[in-house]
Structures are given as C-alpha cells and as structure tokens.
Amino acid sequence: MAFPAPLHETETHAALREQARRFARERIAPHAHAWDEAGEFPRELYGELAAAGLLGLSYPEELGGAGGDASHALAVSEELILHGKSVGAVASLGSHAIALPPIVRFGTPEQQQRFVPPVLRGERIAALAITEPGAGSDVAALATRAVRDGADFVVNGSKTFITSGCRADLVTTAVRTGGPGHAGVSLLVVERGTPGFGVSKKLKKTGWWASDTAELFFEDCRVPAANLIGLENAGFVPIMMNFVAERLMLASNCVAIALLAHAESLAYARERAAFGRPIVGFQVTRHKLADMATRIAASRALVHEVLLRYLRGDASPALAAMAKNAASDMCSYVCDEAVQLHGGAGYMRETVVERLYRDARLYPIGGGTREIMNELISKSEGYGS
Amino acid sequence: MKILVPLKRVADPDNANKVKIPADGSRIETTGLEWKPNPFDEYALEAALRLTEDGKAPKVRAGEVVVVTFGPAETDTTLRAALATGADRAIRVECKDEELDGLVVARALAKLVETEKPDLVLLGKQAVDGDTNQVGQILAELLDWPMATFAATIREEAGGLLVGREVDGGVYSVRVKFPAVVTGDLRIVNAQSVYSLKTDKAFKYADGVRFAALPAIMQARKKPLLVKKLAELAAGAPVARYLKYEAPPQRKAGIKVKDVDELVSRLKNEAKVL
Ligand SMILES: Cc1cc2nc3c(=O)[nH]c(=O)nc-3n(C[C@H](O)[C@H](O)[C@H](O)COP(=O)(O)OP(=O)(O)OC[C@H]3O[C@@H](n4cnc5c(N)ncnc54)[C@H](O)[C@@H]3O)c2cc1C
Numbered sequence: 001m002a003f004p005a006p007l008h009e010t011e012t013h014a015a016l017r018e019q020a021r022r023f024a025r026e027r028i029a030p031h032a033h034a035w036d037e038a039g040e041f042p043r044e045l046y047g048e049l050a051a052a053g054l055l056g057l058s059y060p061e062e063l064g065g066a067g068g069d070a071s072h073a074l075a076v077s078e079e080l081i082l083h084g085k086s087v088g089a090v091a092s093l094g095s096h097a098i099a100l101p102p103i104v105r106f107g108t109p110e111q112q113q114r115f116v117p118p119v120l121r122g123e124r125i126a127a128l129a130i131t132e133p134g135a136g137s138d139v140a141a142l143a144t145r146a147v148r149d150g151a152d153f154v155v156n157g158s159k160t161f162i163t164s165g166c167r168a169d170l171v172t173t174a175v176r177t178g179g180p181g182h183a184g185v186s187l188l189v190v191e192r193g194t195p196g197f198g199v200s201k202k203l204k205k206t207g208w209w210a211s212d213t214a215e216l217f218f219e220d221c222r223v224p225a226a227n228l229i230g231l232e233n234a235g236f237v238p239i240m241m242n243f244v245a246e247r248l249m250l251a252s253n254c255v256a257i258a259l260l261a262h263a264e265s266l267a268y269a270r271e272r273a274a275f276g277r278p279i280v281g282f283q284v285t286r287h288k289l290a291d292m293a294t295r296i297a298a299s300r301a302l303v304h305e306v307l308l309r310y311l312r313g314d315a316s317p318a319l320a321a322m323a324k325n326a327a328s329d330m331c332s333y334v335c336d337e338a339v340q341l342h343g344g345a346g347y348m349r350e351t352v353v354e355r356l357y358r359d360a361r362l363y364p365i366g367g368g369t370r371e372i373m374n375e376l377i378s379k380s381e382g383y384g385s
Numbered sequence: 386m387k388i389l390v391p392l393k394r395v396a397d398p399d400n401a402n403k404v405k406i407p408a409d410g411s412r413i414e415t416t417g418l419e420w421k422p423n424p425f426d427e428y429a430l431e432a433a434l435r436l437t438e439d440g441k442a443p444k445v446r447a448g449e450v451v452v453v454t455f456g457p458a459e460t461d462t463t464l465r466a467a468l469a470t471g472a473d474r475a476i477r478v479e480c481k482d483e484e485l486d487g488l489v490v491a492r493a494l495a496k497l498v499e500t501e502k503p504d505l506v507l508l509g510k511q512a513v514d515g516d517t518n519q520v521g522q523i524l525a526e527l528l529d530w531p532m533a534t535f536a537a538t539i540r541e542e543a544g545g546l547l548v549g550r551e552v553d554g555g556v557y558s559v560r561v562k563f564p565a566v567v568t569g570d571l572r573i574v575n576a577q578s579v580y581s582l583k584t585d586k587a588f589k590y591a592d593g594v595r596f597a598a599l600p601a602i603m604q605a606r607k608k609p610l611l612v613k614k615l616a617e618l619a620a621g622a623p624v625a626r627y628l629k630y631e632a633p634p635q636r637k638a639g640i641k642v643k644d645v646d647e648l649v650s651r652l653k654n655e656a657k658v659l
Contacts, residue, residue, distance in 0.1 A: 012599070016602060051596070
C-alpha cells in the first residue's frame with residue numbers, strides 16, 4: 001500500500017475518517033453526478049454535515065465548533081472527496097474555511113457569537129469576497145469602496161468568482177476604506193438581504209460545477225459599522241493570514257482528488273479488456289499507474305510537512321506556496337493520465353475522472369495563481385536581490 | 386432500561402470480491418480486508434440508543450447501553466466506535482474467529498446476561514458475512530425469554546415493547562414483556578421507527594445511523610471497556626469446525642438468443658429446465 005495512514009494521525013483521526021467516509025458514501029456519492037449537472041447541491045447538506053460533527057472541525061467548541069485542529073479538518077475533507085466524489089460540493093461546503101477565520105481571529109466576541117455559530121451549525125452559508133473584475137492577483141488594487149456615513153459604511157463596487165456567493169448569507173468582504181494600496185483595505189461582513197447587495201450572475205465554469213460561483217454587486221449598500229472586522233484599514237493582514245491555511249487546504253484537496261483519480265483508474269484498468277487481457281496487463285498501463293502513485297506520494301509528503309509546521313505555528317508562506325504548486329501540478333498530471341487510461345470513456349460525462357480532470361484545472365488558479373506562488377517563493381528566497 | 390447490544394465486525398461487504406481462498410482451501414485469507422461493523426448490528430445499536438434517550442435531548446442518557454463483541458484486541462476499534470456513537474460501556478470477549486460459531490456466541494451471551502442483567506438484548510437480525518441468522522433466536526431459547534425477530538419498529542411501553550415486524554402484505558405486531566430478545570431489520574433506523582417512553586411521538590429522527598463527532602470520539606477512549614475470556618463464558622461448548630473452503634464456481638458468460646424459439650429450444654435442450 002503506497003498510501004498508509006499519515007504518520008501524524010492517531011486512532012482518533014482514524015475514527016473520524018470512518019465517520020466522514022460513511023457520510024460521503026451515504027449522503028454525497030449517490031448524487032455526485034446529478035449535483036454537478038444541476039450546478040448545485042441541496043442546502044440541507046450543510047446542516048447534515050454539521051449535525052454529523054464534520055463541518056466545524058478546527059473551530060473552538062465555544063463558537064459551536066466540532067473541536068480538533070487543521071489535521072482533523074484536512075482528514076475529513078480528504079475522505080469527503082475520496083468517497084463522495086463531488087469536488088464541487090466539498091468546495092462549497094468548505095467556503096466557511098476562508099470566510100470565518102478573519103472573524104475568529106480579529107472579530108469582537110460579539111461579532112464571533114453573531115456570525116460564527118450559525119455557520120458552524122450549517123444554518124447559514126459564509127463566503128469570502130476579495131477578487132474583483134479589476135483586481136485578482138493584485139489584491140492591493142481592489143476598488144470596492146466603503147465610505148463611512150454615521151453608523152454605517154456605504155459600499156459600492158463588485159466582486160467576482162466568489163465561491164458559494166450565490167447562496168451566501170454572510171460575505172466577508174474586502175473593501176477600500178482608505179487610500180490606495182494595501183494600507184487602505186478593510187474587512188466588512190455583508191449579510192444577505194442588505195439593500196443594495198446582491199448576486200448579479202451565477203458563473204458557468206470549467207469544473208467545480210456543484211459549487212456555485214458568483215459575481216456580486218454593491219450599490220449604495222449600507223452595512224453597519226458594527227460589521228467591520230478588526231481595525232479600519234487593517235484588513236490586509238487577516239487576508240494574508242488566511243492564505244497559508246487556504247493553500248494548505250487546496251494542496252491537500254489536490255492530493256485527495258489525485259488519490260481518487262488513481263483509484264478509479266486502477267479499478268478501470270483491472271476491468272477493461274483489450275487485445276485479450278485486462279489493460280492492467282500491459283506494462284505501459286502499470287507504469288502509468290506507478291508514475292501517478294509516485295507523484296501523489298511525493299506531494300502528499302510535502303502537504304503533511306506543511307501541515308505539521310502549520311500546527312506548530314511555523315508554516316512559512318513560501319513552503320505553503322510550494323506545496324500548492326507541487327500538488328496542483330501533480331493533480332493536473334494525474335487526472336490527465338487518468339482520462340487517458342480510460343480511453344473514450346474518460347472523455348464522457350458521468351465518468352468520474354472526466355469530472356476530476358475539469359475540477360483539477362482550478363487549483364493552479366484559485367487561492368493565488370501558480371505564478372503568484374512563484375513570486376512569493378522568489379521573494380522569500382531573495383532571488384531578485 | 387438497560388440494553389445489551391452484541392456487535393460483530395465483518396469484512397467490508399463492498400469489497401466482497403477481495404475475499405480470497407488459498408489453493409489448499411484451509412482458510413479464508415483475511416489480510417488486506419477492510420473491517421466494518423456488521424450493518425445490522427449498527428442498526429441495533431442505533432435503536433438501542435433511541436430507546437435509552439429522549440430524542441429531543443440525546444446528550445442526556447436515560448438508560449444504559451452495553452456493547453459486546455467477540456474477537457482479538459483489534460476488535461476494540463469496533464467497540465470504541467460504538468462508544469463514540471453513544472454506548473455507555475463495552476465488553477470484549479477475547480477469542481479467535483475459529484473458536485466461534487452462532488451457538489458458542491449465543492451461549493456466551495447467555496452467560497453474560499446472568500451478570501449484566503439487561504432488560505433487553507437487541508441484536509442485528511444477521512451478520513452479512515456468514516448470514517446465518519441464528520444468534521438472537523438461540524439466545525432467546527437458552528434464556529427462555531420472549532423474542533421478536535426482524536423488528537422494523539419498536540415502541541417502549543410500561544414493562545415491555547411493542548414490536549412491528551414487516552411481513553408480506555402488512556405489519557405483524559408483537560408485544561413482549563421484559564426481559565426480552567429482539568433482532569432488528571433494516572428499517573429499524575428510519576426516522577419514525579423507534580420511540581422510548583420519553584420521546585415525543587411527533588419527533589422525527591434523522592434517517593439512518595447517527596454520526597460520532599470528534600469530542601465524542603475522544604470521550605469514548607475514556608469509557609469503560611472490560612475484557613473477558615471466552616473460556617469463562619462458554620466453557621466446553623462444542624464448536625462447528627470447517628473442513629475446507631471453496632469459492633463458488635465461476636459463472637459462465639451469458640449468451641444472446643435471436644428469438645423466442647431459440648430461447649425455448651435452448652432452455653429445453655441445453656439448460657434442461659423446461
Ligand atoms: C472557481 C473559482 C473560485 C474562486 N473563489 C474565490 C473566492 O471564494 N473568493 C475570492 O475572493 N476569489 C475567488 N476566486 C478568485 C481567484 O482567487 C483568482 O481568480 C485568482 O487569484 C487570480 O486572479 P485573476 O483571476 O484576477 O487573474 P489575474 O490576476 O488577472 O491573472 C491573470 C494571469 O496573469 C498572471 N499574473 C498576474 N500577476 C502576475 C505577476 N506579478 N507575475 C507573473 N504573472 C502574473 C496570473 O498568474 C495569471 O496567469 C476564485 C476563482 C475561481 C476560478
């Protein structure tokens with residue numbers, strides 16, 4: 001077995017994985033294809049996941065969290081992807097993981113109690129909105145304005161590519177409250193139903209179909225100043241702090257997707273016959289599988305290293321960026337080979353690897369592009385100086 | 386109410402094709418198999434938990450559920466999982482698989498009942514590996530207790546249970562007085578299948594078996610788990626011995642017939658079933 005349980009995991013992780021596996025097999029896998037075609041999954045799934053104790057991992061129990069740390073959260077996501085086979089659903093179910101941490105780290109106790117527990121109970125959906133039509137990689141160039149007016153901020157602008165944005169009840173939104181550059185950015189929680197805030201478009205994508213992705217608008221939208229997270233004009237730090245955990249999660253998801261693509265390919269190779277034997281009987285096929293497994297094992301080891309450093313509080317952003325690039329490139333490679341190994345069936349919708357192949361394309365883009373990761377690594381290594 | 390729930394681990398039924406028999410037929414190769422609790426036993430545990438709580442406030446226990454399994458130390462995993470789901474105590478009867486069969490297990494359970502004194506022994510109707518469907522019935526006979534098998538619904542009443550069994554064309558209701566033996570079927574975990582006296586009859590459970598959250602998984606490690614020896618419970622009981630294992634014959638590929646005439650002719654002349 002090339003993929004034994006991670007060395008850092010305990011019996012507790014194993015028992016938790018068992019729960020997540022059962023949830024994924026019972027509640028996700030039977031619908032994975034249909035939800036992708038429908039471009040959405042039932043909202044109730046958030047509540048079911050929360051009731052099963054699988055949504056709020058790594059959040060403190062005082063805020064309605066399910067306990068544990070990032071190692072538990074990653075183990076559960078891995079099981080959900082591997083056995084639920086809907087990467088899109090897992091992506092949207094997990095949007096709280098980028099939307100809530102700024103509130104947990106920098107919000108007042110009152111804001112934490114108001115915003116966090118309902119999301120961790122699966123009653124409300126949370127999203128994070130940073131990216132704009134005119135500012136993606138260049139976060140510090142964001143232009144959505146928030147102007148103080150009495151007890152409110154008046155917000156004007158738009159956001160795009162927002163995961164879970166179509167259904168979100170609260171959106172942790174990056175806005176410009178000060179001058180240009182990163183020192184003029186703040187974080188505001190904008191709630192669904194606030195006049196002047198809405199969804200302008202549900203976006204159609206290459207993959208991640210079960211996850212809704214939105215373009216959002218703000219038109220003279222009045223948001224109470226009580227929804228400002230942290231200090232005014234100090235929003236850039238929480239945004240940057242989010243990135244390490246987000247990239248670790250994305251890298252870990254890539255490993256899970258690749259494990260699934262590998263497992264599907266192996267099963268197919270044993271069952272599909274050509275020239276009088278199962279295709280796994282060809283050395284070329286076996287070596288393809290061996291290459292896939294080897295690259296998975298390498299990325300998986302790096303992801304585990306970043307995780308352990310993150311748990312100790314010394315994960316460097318550059319190492320997390322390396323893990324994200326290594327894992328997303330590995331995932332694209334593995335999914336491409338998986339399609340190839342499936343032949344024509346690999347090009348057909350309803351075949352799991354066809355979906356994974358499309359899902360995989362997101363990872364070198366979302367959460368910071370592969371080029372931006374390389375910029376980060378270059379700066380950290382001092383290549384230019 | 387105090388309930389005893391026996392649990393068995395079985396090779397993951399979804400991977401039944403991985404079950405291998407070595408050429409000499411001496412045993413079933415179990416290395417590399419993934420173990421899972423027998424699904425019917427998980428349903429029995431869920432039903433037992435429902436009977437010992439108020440559905441609206443499941444964190445407060447209103448009774449006791451003791452789980453018991455038979456096997457080597459690794460089967461503690463099965464018990465810990467049950468404790469995480471909500472069972473209160475666990476007992477493992479130390480033994481090897483070869484020392485067991487339905488009768489031995491039933492005898493040992495009968496002996497355990499003497500010390501545990503449960504009001505109810507609630508079992509799965511059968512294990513999905515051997516599919517023998519015997520332990521509950523033998524146990525009731527040994528104890529001389531009333532029995533209701535294949536329960537689809539259970540309602541607690543004062544001093545007993547009203548058990549609904551699905552039969553062709555309807556539901557067959559059986560009233561049993563404590564102490565009793567009940568075996569559960571698939572539908573026992575439906576949303577409105579099981580009610581304790583405490584649970585409001587309008588209350589609806591989530592369908593299926595409940596999940597264990599991380600804090601419960603951690604707490605389960607501190608719950609009592611007692612180990613007993615099989616010899617103490619079923620001394621001298623005869624056990625079925627398996628002489629040889631053989632895989633069922635490989636099925637031949639089917640054929641396509643061009644019309645009904647050919648079908649009839651082949652059924653008659655080749656298959657010789659007409
Ligand atoms: C499915 C999906 C879900 C998403 N979910 C969210 C979400 O929930 N919240 C959110 O805020 N955002 C989200 N995003 C947005 C995502 O984070 C951005 O798309 C990403 O950061 C890139 O920004 P951009 O699209 O504007 O590309 P651009 O910044 O315009 O980049 C275009 C190209 O230029 C390259 N480039 C840019 N700058 C440099 C440079 N300095 N050096 C070299 N190359 C450079 C990029 O690498 C890229 O190849 C999501 C995106 C997708 C596709």
